Structures are given as structure tokens and as C-alpha cells.
Amino acid sequence: NDDQFKKVISHAKEYGYVFQSSEIYDGLSAVYDYAQNGAELKKNIRDYWWKAMVQMHENIVGIDASIFMHPTTWKASGHVDAFNDPLIDNKDSKKRYRADVLIEDYCAKIEAKIDKEVAKAEKRFGDAFNKEEFISTNPRVVGYYEKIQEILTRMGKSLGTEDLADVKALIEELEIACPLTGSRNWTEVKQFNLMFGTKIGASAEHAMDLYLRPETAQGIFVNFLNVQKTGRMKIPFGIAQTGKAFRNEIVARQFIFRMREFEQMEMQFFIKPGTQMEWFEYWKEYRMKWHLSLGMGADNYRFHDHEKLAHYADAATDIEFKFPFGFKELEGIHSRTDFDLKQHEEFSGKKLQYFDHEDNASYTPYVLETSIGLDRMFLAVFSNALVEEELENNTTRTVLKLPAVLAPVKAAILPLVKKDGLPEVARQIFDELKWDFNVDYDEKDAVGRRYRRQDANGTPFCITVDHDTLEDQTVTIRHRDTMEQSRVKITDLRDIIKKEVDV
Numbered sequence: 001n002d003d004q005f006k007k008v009i010s011h012a013k014e015y016g017y018v019f020q021s022s023e024i025y026d027g028l029s030a031v032y033d034y035a036q037n038g039a040e041l042k043k044n045i046r047d048y049w050w051k052a053m054v055q056m057h058e059n060i061v062g063i064d065a066s067i068f069m070h071p072t073t074w075k076a077s078g079h080v081d082a083f084n085d086p087l088i089d090n091k092d093s094k095k096r097y098r099a100d101v102l103i104e105d106y107c108a109k110i111e112a113k114i115d116k117e118v119a120k121a122e123k124r125f126g127d128a129f130n131k132e133e134f135i136s137t138n139p140r141v142v143g144y145y146e147k148i149q150e151i152l153t154r155m156g157k158s159l160g161t162e163d164l165a166d167v168k169a170l171i172e173e174l175e176i177a178c179p180l181t182g183s184r185n186w187t188e189v190k191q192f193n194l195m196f197g198t199k200i201g202a203s204a205e206h207a208m209d210l211y212l213r214p215e216t217a218q219g220i221f222v223n224f225l226n227v228q229k230t231g232r233m234k235i236p237f238g239i240a241q242t243g244k245a246f247r248n249e250i251v252a253r254q255f256i257f258r259m260r261e262f263e264q265m266e267m268q269f270f271i272k273p274g275t276q277m278e279w280f281e282y283w284k285e286y287r288m289k290w291h292l293s294l295g296m297g298a299d300n301y302r303f304h305d306h307e308k309l310a311h312y313a314d315a316a317t318d319i320e321f322k323f324p325f326g327f328k329e330l331e332g333i334h335s336r337t338d339f340d341l342k343q344h345e346e347f348s349g350k351k352l353q354y355f356d357h358e359d360n361a362s363y364t365p366y367v368l369e370t371s372i373g374l375d376r377m378f379l380a381v382f383s384n385a386l387v388e389e390e391l392e393n394n395t396t397r398t399v400l401k402l403p404a405v406l407a408p409v410k411a412a413i414l415p416l417v418k419k420d421g422l423p424e425v426a427r428q429i430f431d432e433l434k435w436d437f438n439v440d441y442d443e444k445d446a447v448g449r450r451y452r453r454q455d456a457n458g459t460p461f462c463i464t465v466d467h468d469t470l471e472d473q474t475v476t477i478r479h480r481d482t483m484e485q486s487r488v489k490i491t492d493l494r495d496i497i498k499k500e501v502d503v
């Protein structure tokens, strides 16, 4: 909901996670900077992905291709002709909308009606309430679901063609049925290309038009044969990479959910034609397991299989996550056939084929891709972690329950008081632990306030040095989520922390 989302945004700023870019100049829309804690969290997410995808897979290797690519790349990939968003302007409010996003917002409104019906029935039937059964039999709810399905099908059909008149008609109908924008006066729907252009070269005559890459995938396709040969890779094998991508998003909103400069984590898996459905299922399951391994709640994820497929795909699904503004795409898993390699063969005139020794034949591999936005994953993790807890003494505490493996700071070392030699001992512990973990030293304010600060910052452990420490070489270790404290030996700290934060 709106309130929760506002809290997420202000917490991200207050605790040094995400700042608006160029804030002193009033910012740049849909561009953000990661601050001291945000950069750590982002790096930890990237590493967690890289470990699962590259390190744990003998047959997947990682590369780091350039942002700039030969301009023909984007002709071959279809981005020059078809990487468009359908835009519609409201003549009254002068506001511009992405037509497909607007239609999804109407659907979300209908979904909210379903939620209301469910909540009402739950109240009425109490313990006897069976949600599944209710959803599939209640005529009103079934009607809402059918309506959503119909809207999405109609939108899909129309967006797949040149004729966008029905998209406009659909928006007009929906605005009457469930008002959202408050105005009914729309322009035609127009397609708008999302790529940023720039130039390479000093002199005007020799300058060459370039694009900033709108996805990282093409850097992998054009390197396919180089990697396969030099790495002596045998199909099936994958190439992974993480890196920046740029899109001139028109409806830039929802904080770091939709940015103009963002980072993707992609893996293209090269397979034998005909095996794509097996691999599609494999990667669907694997990627969902990866998400669930972070312990952010199975209820917060769902698959959304695409009915309308992009021209290059023969199967596609999204992993959607429950953001504060509802379920939205977090990751895409696409079966891209041999479309990309074939296109690059055609445009470059170079063969991009694989010789299969077992079959004694060459073929153009098919590709199965997993593609997730790092920033979107950051938002999923961060928004899910932020909670306000009522404590027994009627106070509340703000705590950022980040998965320990992703938390920017793993432990804070706190001397109980700033005298009697306690800071020196705390510093010693800090200096030992910093070899293995990102740790904090904090001696300012009462220890209770320091605990709260670390809770809000997502630090899984606080380690407090007190007078007993001087006698028996033990410290108090406090767990962020349970607030439980126990007494442990200084020499055991490393293992205790490692057990929680290692995967």
C-alpha cells in the first residue's frame, strides 16, 4: 500500500541506501544513486546471484561485455524497429501514460475488488472459510477474474499489431467502468522507441550513431562462439553477465522499480533445438528455488505465464513479487529459440553454429534465458524487510529484516561505555572480524539506542563488550530479529556469524 511504500522510500534515504541522483540540482527523474549501505546490499545481491548461477554451475561461465556495441547489433536484435512502448496522452490532465501499464493498473483495481470480496467472506464464514473454493465458485469473483483475463487478452491482441485503436477503446471503457485517472479525453496510442542514442568519434563527419544497450543479452549472443571455442564449452552450457542497461522509460515511477539506468543479471543457456521445454521447466524451478532460499515468504511470489509471446519466444514466464504496490514482474524466463543467433548470422554474415560431436552435425543452438533486474531485486528485498514491530512495553521498533547473507553490515561491535578500557577491547574484536565480514564499530549514545539504529539498518548481530568481558573474555551477542541475547566467547564470534551469513 501507499503508506508502506512511502516508508520504504524515506527509510532508504535516511539509512544511506538509495538517494535521488543529483539531488542538489533537484534530481533527475527515474535515476537513483546507491549510497554507502545500498552499494553493499546491491553488491551482495549480485554476488548471491553470481554464486548460484556461475560458481555452482560447472557449465556456466561469466563475462563482462561493453555497454557500447556495434550499431548493427540493435538492428539484428529487433530493437531499432520494435523496442517500443505504447504511449497515450490525456488531453485534460496533459499527463502521459504507458498504455499497457495503465491497463494493468485498471486490472489491479479489479483485483482489489476481489480481495475485498474475499475479506468479507472470510469474516462471514470464519474458520469454515475455504479461500480456494470461494475464489473458484463465487459468481462475482469468477466474473472479476474473467474480466481481467478478457482485458489482458484484448490488450495483447491489439498491442501485437500496428493498429492500436482498440487499446485506446479499452482504456476509455475501463475508465468508465472503474475510474482511475478521472478524465476521459485521450489521444491516439503511439509507439515510442526506448533506446538512448549517442555518438562515438570526435569529428562530426566521422561520428557514428550508437545506442546505450537496452539489455545485456546481446553482449552474450555476439560473444557466443568466442566463449564456446575458448572455453571449450559443450552444449548445454550457459553464459552469464551482470551490467548496466538503459531505457528511456516514459512512465518512470515507483522509485527504483522502473529506472532509466539500471542493472540486469542475465544468463543465456545454449541448448539443442527441441529440448527447450525441458530446460524452460528446469530454469523456472531453479530460479524460483533461488528466490525462496532467501526466506522472504513463498506467498510473495507467483509465476505469470505469458499468453502473448514476443516474436522471438516460444515460451515465457515472469516471476512476480508482491511489492508494496502489488504483484509485479521481478524476473523473466524466456525460451528465445534460435532467433537471436540466426539474426546475428544474417546481419554479420558470420556463422554462429555449434558442432555437435555426438551427432556429428552443426546446428544453431536454441537459447533459454533468465533475466532479472538487480535494482528490482533490491527493492523486493528492501521493501519486504522493512517492518514496524509493536513491543511489549507499548513502543514500536523499526527493523530491517534483511536476509543475513545480503545485509550490508553483518555485525556491530559496541562497547557498553566509552571508558574503562571497553572501547579498546571492542576495537580489537572489530579488527579481527573485519577480515571476514563488513562490520561496524559504534560507541555513540546509550546502548539501547545503538541497538535500535542497527535494527533499522538491518544489521543481523550486535556484539556488546562490558566489564565482565575484561574478566572472562565473553561478550553479549544480540540477534536482530528475535532480540535474544546470549553470552558467548570472543573466540567463537567468527563461527557464529559465519553460520548465519554464509550460504
Ligand code: ATP
Pocket (backbone or CB within 6 Å): 215, 247, 249, 256, 257, 258, 259, 260, 262, 263, 264, 329, 330, 331, 332, 371, 372, 373, 374, 375, 376, 377
Ligand atoms: P517491464 O514490462 O516491467 O518494463 P520488461 O518485460 O520490459 O519489464 P525485460 O526486458 O524482460 O523487462 O527485462 C528483464 C528484467 O529487467 C525485468 O524483469 C526487470 O526486473 C528488469 N527491468 C527491465 N526494465 C527495467 C527498468 N526500467 N528499471 C529497472 N529494472 C528493469
